[in-house]
Amino acid sequence: MSRYLTDHAGLQALLHLLTPDYQLSEEHHREQQLRYLDSFDWRVWRSGGVLVVEEEGGYRNLIWRSVNDGEVFQRIPLETMPVLVSDIPAWIRPEPLQQITKMRALLELAQSRARISEYEILDKRGKVVLRLQLVHETIVYRNHRKGNTLPAQLRLLGVKGFECDLEKVRALVWQLEMPAYGKDPLARLLSLLGRRPCDYTSKLRIELQPLARADVVSKHILLQLLDIMQANENGICEDVDTEFLHDFRVSVRRSRSLLSHAKGIFPKDTIRRFAKDLAWLGDITTPHRDLDVWLLAFDSYQQALPKKLQADLLPLRSWLEEARQTAHRSVVEVLQGPLYRRFCKGWRVFLQCETPQHTVLKYADSPVIDVAGGQIWKTYRQLREVGDAITPDSPPERLHKLRKIGKKLRYLLEFFRTLYAGTSVNQLIEQMQSLQDYLGLYQDYTVQRLSLQQFMQDMQDAGRLDVRTEQAMNYLIKDLRKRQGRHRRAFDENYQHFNAGKSGKLFRQLFRPCGKSS
Amino acid sequence: MKIIGSYNIKGGVGKTATAVNLACLAAMEGYRTVLWDLDPQGAASFYYRIKPKIKGGSKRLVKQHDLDSIIKGTDVPGLDLIPADFSYRNLDVQFSEYRKPAKQLMKLMRPLADEYHLLFIDCPPNITLVSENVFYAADALLVPVIPTPLSVRTWVQLIKHMKHTPVPDLNLMPFFSMVDSRKKLHRDLVEKLPQKYPAFMQNAIPYASQVEMMGVRRAPLFSYAASTPAARAYRGLWGELKSILNRNGQTGAGR
Numbered sequence: 001m002s003r004y005l006t007d008h009a010g011l012q013a014l015l016h017l018l019t020p021d022y023q024l025s026e027e028h029h030r031e032q033q034l035r036y037l038d039s040f041d042w043r044v045w046r047s048g049g050v051l052v053v054e055e056e057g058g059y060r061n062l063i064w065r066s067v068n069d070g071e072v073f074q075r076i077p078l079e080t081m082p083v084l085v086s087d088i089p090a091w092i093r094p095e096p097l098q099q100i101t102k103m104r105a106l107l108e109l110a111q112s113r114a115r116i117s118e119y120e121i122l123d124k125r126g127k128v129v130l131r132l133q134l135v136h137e138t139i140v141y142r143n144h145r146k147g148n149t150l151p152a153q154l155r156l157l158g159v160k161g162f163e164c165d166l167e168k169v170r171a172l173v174w175q176l177e178m179p180a181y182g183k184d185p186l187a188r189l190l191s192l193l194g195r196r197p198c199d200y201t202s203k204l205r206i207e208l209q210p211l212a213r214a215d216v217v218s219k220h221i222l223l224q225l226l227d228i229m230q231a232n233e234n235g236i237c238e239d240v241d242t243e244f245l246h247d248f249r250v251s252v253r254r255s256r257s258l259l260s261h262a263k264g265i266f267p268k269d270t271i272r273r274f275a276k277d278l279a280w281l282g283d284i285t286t287p288h289r290d291l292d293v294w295l296l297a298f299d300s301y302q303q304a305l306p307k308k309l310q311a312d313l314l315p316l317r318s319w320l321e322e323a324r325q326t327a328h329r330s331v332v333e334v335l336q337g338p339l340y341r342r343f344c345k346g347w348r349v350f351l352q353c354e355t356p357q358h359t360v361l362k363y364a365d366s367p368v369i370d371v372a373g374g375q376i377w378k379t380y381r382q383l384r385e386v387g388d389a390i391t392p393d394s395p396p397e398r399l400h401k402l403r404k405i406g407k408k409l410r411y412l413l414e415f416f417r418t419l420y421a422g423t424s425v426n427q428l429i430e431q432m433q434s435l436q437d438y439l440g441l442y443q444d445y446t447v448q449r450l451s452l453q454q455f456m457q458d459m460q461d462a463g464r465l466d467v468r469t470e471q472a473m474n475y476l477i478k479d480l481r482k483r484q485g486r487h488r489r490a491f492d493e494n495y496q497h498f499n500a501g502k503s504g505k506l507f508r509q510l511f512r513p514c515g516k517s518s
Numbered sequence: 519m520k521i522i523g524s525y526n527i528k529g530g531v532g533k534t535a536t537a538v539n540l541a542c543l544a545a546m547e548g549y550r551t552v553l554w555d556l557d558p559q560g561a562a563s564f565y566y567r568i569k570p571k572i573k574g575g576s577k578r579l580v581k582q583h584d585l586d587s588i589i590k591g592t593d594v595p596g597l598d599l600i601p602a603d604f605s606y607r608n609l610d611v612q613f614s615e616y617r618k619p620a621k622q623l624m625k626l627m628r629p630l631a632d633e634y635h636l637l638f639i640d641c642p643p644n645i646t647l648v649s650e651n652v653f654y655a656a657d658a659l660l661v662p663v664i665p666t667p668l669s670v671r672t673w674v675q676l677i678k679h680m681k682h683t684p685v686p687d688l689n690l691m692p693f694f695s696m697v698d699s700r701k702k703l704h705r706d707l708v709e710k711l712p713q714k715y716p717a718f719m720q721n722a723i724p725y726a727s728q729v730e731m732m733g734v735r736r737a738p739l740f741s742y743a744a745s746t747p748a749a750r751a752y753r754g755l756w757g758e759l760k761s762i763l764n765r766n767g768q769t770g771a772g773r
Contacts, residue, residue, distance in 0.1 A: 059546070059547050059548060060548075061548035075548055075550060075596070076548070077547045077548035077549050077635075078548075079764070089763070089764045091520055091635070091763055091764075092549070092635045120593075125567075126567065127567050127568070127593070128591075128593040131595070157595075158591075159590075159591030160589050160590060160591035160598050161588075161589055161590035161591055161598075162590070162591065
């Protein structure tokens with residue numbers, strides 16, 4: 001499909017040029033209701049696409065097209081509106097789109113109405129070889145306000161096997177000097193709604209100045225993390241998808257991590273108070289997240305079992321789903337309760353409060369680059385100390401400790417990466433990520449094996465564990481133990497991989513305070 | 519992509535009308551659909567106003583495996599057609615020259631999997647190497663059965679034959695076609711046969727002159743007689759087929 005910016009006069013001029021070689025059908029008028037969708041974190045837009053549901057004459061189609069030129073990647077007929085891409089029947093589900101959106105729900109961004117004037121272009125034998133559409137799209141506001149109409153677009157829809165006719169008409173469009181339509185209509189609709197694409201991300205968007213005060217920068221980062229937490233509240237309460245809670249928890253964890261490095265930057269009492277609140281938020285959301293993780297991975301666990309045992313695991317799924325509902329209710333209660341509201345208010349007041357010009361705190365007014373470098377170096381040294389001491393006989397707790405330090409270090413690098421722009425800091429983050437992935441998977445095996453044992457006990461206590469399900473769960477426990485063992489043996493390789501690749505040298509170059517030897 | 523053959527050993531039972539109309543309905547709903555007119559008579563191509571001719575004939579097609587280059591868009595948006603060619607009458611011989619001769623059709627169609635949701639095949643009648651290729655490639659076969667003894671007999675022959683093919687569990691979806699409810703014989707068979715063969719689909723296509731008019735109009739039924747009983751019956755049949763696909767969509771033929 002090609003899109004051009006034009007109006008009715010432009011279309012008539014084009015049709016006039018076509019008449020010597022082609023026959024034209026009568027003008028057909030159509031009307032479509034359009035609903036633009038994307039995930040909360042704009043995964044489709046970020047990947048260069050736009051999703052729109054077209055409704056016309058009782059039929060509903062999901063169109064996945066390029067944001068730049070409108071080229072249709074896929075058209076998927078819908079019987080019902082999917083929440084997730086995985087809700088679309090498997091035989092018509094577009095796998096690449098599934099890979100992009102994964103477990104994120106599709107949410108409505110904007111609605112519009114399209115009036116379409118269509119002509120079929122026929123060759124001399126009366127065969128349709130091309131379609132021309134002039135589309136007037138009008139935004140539909142939820143409060144029934146009169147909608148603005150976007151600039152009209154001319155669409156050329158080719159017919160397979162008759163590409164030369166499309167080329168011919170494109171040349172005529174060129175001759176008429178019609179400009180290309182440019183960015184997708186969604187961009188214009190969003191701007192009418194006072195929004196812009198990618199207005200939410202779970203990542204930090206901060207450009208830091210190296211000489212800015214450490215307390216100012218810390219507050220700035222923490223305030224953004226609080227914004228992310230609060231942006232996800234509704235999605236958690238309405239249980240839209242699992243990632244709202246995930247993003248919320250990551251922000252809580254990052255905030256806790258930064259606070260743990262804030263000694264001498266913020267007053268001790270303040271750190272203690274808010275660190276306690278953040279720890280509470282982490283704790284009360286953990287059971288919910290753990291159950292989400294279980295349910296997200298359930299299919300893969302089921303497939304790890306021999307075929308004859310797979311159906312026997314299903315009672316576990318029902319158990320997990322019920323437990324998840326209970327956990328969700330508890331989280332919603334907290335998020336809508338007074339304690340959480342009070343925390344948010346107090347935390348925001350503190351973070352938005354201007355820092356005093358004179359301070360007795362040791363590092364508060366120090367340049368952030370000095371403080372950040374020092375903290376990163378210190379944490380890196382801790383990581384090496386713990387990591388270097390790990391032997392094949394070290395207990396899992398040592399690896400968990402290494403993982404926690406690694407996470408702190410990665411967060412620090414991410415918070416302050418813009419201070420080190422133009423260096424290899426991103427390479428370090430990638431290396432950290434790779435080590436973290438390894439350690440994370442190891443920890444998952446450990447925790448999941450233990451939690452599976454706990455589920456078994458709970459199900460038994462509730463009289464919900466039959467022999468076959470017990471057998472399937474025991475098989476899974478054994479399988480997790482095997483995986484954990486295999487994974488453990490790969491520690492050296494992964495840790496060495498992290499240490500090789502010049503990461504040590506880079507850490508020293510970038511973060512070691514002057515005058516200190518390693 | 520799901521591959522649906524419209525097939526019967528017997529000719530003149532409504533295979534082409536079924537493939538043409540169901541493909542049209544699928545495309546109208548937004549399923550990206552392609553119809554392969556595999557019958558050298560080229561009736562489906564004729565209905566869709568596309569010349570039943572492919573460059574280089576079937577020999578070149580089988581050799582070069584470039585099905586995409588011969589596909590033509592029909593006048594129904596979203597529906598493409600692989601035209602017939604008189605040389606398709608030699609496909610048996612051409613397939614037999616290759617190793618794994620029964621898998622040649624499937625090999626030809628494989629590259630289309632990402633482009634289309636559905637591929638309908640309007641099959642020629644008879645049991646030949648071409649039909650064996652269809653059995654091998656298809657996810658299901660729609661089998662139009664006229665409620666007459668001869669047509670029922672060929673249905674029974676087909677069931678028996680399928681047991682001896684490499685795909686004995688291929689999903690056969692028989693349905694009554696060209697039903698004349700004025701005839702007692704038709705009424706009786708329509709009532710009794712599904713009791714013996716529960717696979718019969720619920721929707722039966724009535725005998726209707728509007729279906730014959732497809733040849734005069736050179737268009738599917740829905741472009742000129744969308745609200746007739748025959749059109750309603752095809753819609754019902756398509757609805758049944760769709761729900762089977764949605765239900766079994768996880769398990770493709772995978773052969």
